[in-house]
Amino acid sequence: MVNCKENNKPLLIARTTTVNALEMDSGERRLNELGYKQELRREMSLLKIFGITFSTMAVFIGTPLYGASILYAGPGSMIWGWVVVTFFTWFIGIAMAEICSSFPTAGSLYFWSAQLAGPIWGPFASWCCAWLEIIGLISGIGAQAYPGSQVLQIIILLCTGTNKGGGYFAPPWVFLCIYIVHIIIWAVLNIFALKVIAFLDIISIWWQVIGCLVVTIMLPVVAPQTQSASYVFTHFETSPELSGISSTPYAVILSLLLTQYSLLGYDTAAHLTEETKGADITGPLAILSSIGVVTFFGAGYYLALTFSIQDLNYLYDPTNETAGALIPAQIFYDVFQGRFQNPGGAIAFLIIIWGSFFFCGLSITTSAARVVYALSRDAGIPFSSIWRQVHPKHKVPKNAVWLCAAIAIVMGLPILKVNVVFTAIISICSVGWFGSYAVPIFARLVMDEKNFQPGPFYLGRSRRPICLVAFLWICYTCAAFVLPTYYPIKWDNFNYAPIALGIVLTLIMLWWVLDARKWFKGPVRNINLET
DSSP states (O other): OHHHHHHHHHHHHHHHHHHHHHHSOHHHHHHHHTTOOOOSOOOBOHHHHHHHHHHHHOTTTTHHHHHHHHHHHHHHHHHHHHHHHHHHHHHHHHHHHHHHHHOOOTTHHHHHHHHHHHHHHHHHHHHHHHHHHHHHHHHHHHHHHHHHHHHHHHHHHHHTTOTTTTOOOOOHHHHHHHHHHHHHHHHHHHHHOHHHHHHHHHHHHHHHHHHHHHHHHHHHHHOSSOOOHHHHHHOOOOOHHHHOOOOHHHHHHHHTHHHHHHSOOTTHHHHTGGGBTTHHHHHHHHHHHHHHHHHHHHHHHHHHHHHTOSOHHHHTOTTSTTTTSOHHHHHHHHHHHHHHSOOHHHHHHHHHHHHHHHHHHHHHHHHHHHHHHHHHHTTOSTTHHHHTOOOTTTOSOHHHHHHHHHHHHHHHGGGGTOSOHHHHHHHHHHHHHHHHHHHHHHHHHHSOGGGOOOOSSOOGGGHHHHHHHHHHHHHHHHHHTTSOOSSSOOTTTOOOHHHHHHHHHHHHHHHIIIIIHHHOOSSOOOOOTTO
């Protein structure tokens, strides 16, 4: 009888293992196959991961760049530039969706790079991608805290009497405090309230969709006068007297930066795949659906702004009601003041936009911390044992959250002395973020297809042309973001992003050559499938 039970024991274990495997989530099963155990709480649905991804992209994210975009080459360049950039963005999104379906891990881009580049080049590709991604995401936190503070600054100004009526315009030190408070709030929420974040991101979807519809529909309806369709769609005009740029092709390139920056962040879904149900399917769906929704609503928003311009030259006047600090804010003011002799509607619209930046910054903080956590888990960051610690109760990478927040705060300190901080931050963010996209996409382009294990979303033979177009567009985008944005170049308008990026990337590459290449082997398995 004893022997019978003992003989049956392996059969029972095998049967239990089979049942558990069948019940295991497909994303968790694939994660185990890739060599990682499930440590984060897997509870997000497609709607929740879409909400966070959609919040990271944010419909209103390009608001601070709108004025410069119109200034460089006129509304026609900006509007048709949206169409052109959207077209090429789909190539990037589709290429990333295929890779995400195959590798649903929190490390996402840098893990993809290691797997796709092979055993020889994998560690180096992973190293480059990881640090580009970290640079892009952490600076992305600052890139949302700054405009969020800027919008809040204008709200306070309008509520206290406008620039012409003795309103309060926050000085640099107050602005910096507002900037820091934004980041601290995002960090605290990310440590103690993952469920609250998921709930807020659901609210963010409706906030941005409803808010965008309200702004898009009401703004031209309320406007005392609207611009003609020919002006909006066909008017091209450079403004060398204000921007210093007389070259039309150069001006057009700069005018596209608004759209390129607006259509960024769809990889957020990939960073959260270890916390998502059925991530090998929901991850790609969240990536593509976010691009589609932001493309549609973003186009409507910028069209509404352009149709509602009352006096183009007055928008750039530093003595106007909003101190020339945020061009869309002045458009809102002109519309509601002109129609109702009251700025209340403008303040309401600005609150909608501020909420968008708040939700976006919250989501980017979530995403940045996951990448730092994932790289720390693979011993790719100094003091990795600290940054990979997970909160015992809330199951979130708490130390990684605070590290990201601290660096983002430090990046904002030049606000006290320099006027071009935002230009530099978004340039660093965009180059790092887009650059991290390029590494796995290029690796996927050149790899031998027999070495790729496809997921449910698979491109087949079309992957080479799609990846090629995506890679070339990324290279162009990164180059565009390090160009000077004003001439003649002076200390108060100099885009110092190329210098900052050059120093940081040089140090990272020196670290690789002198030390890291000896011990960094890319993603490290933390589960043994054979046991």
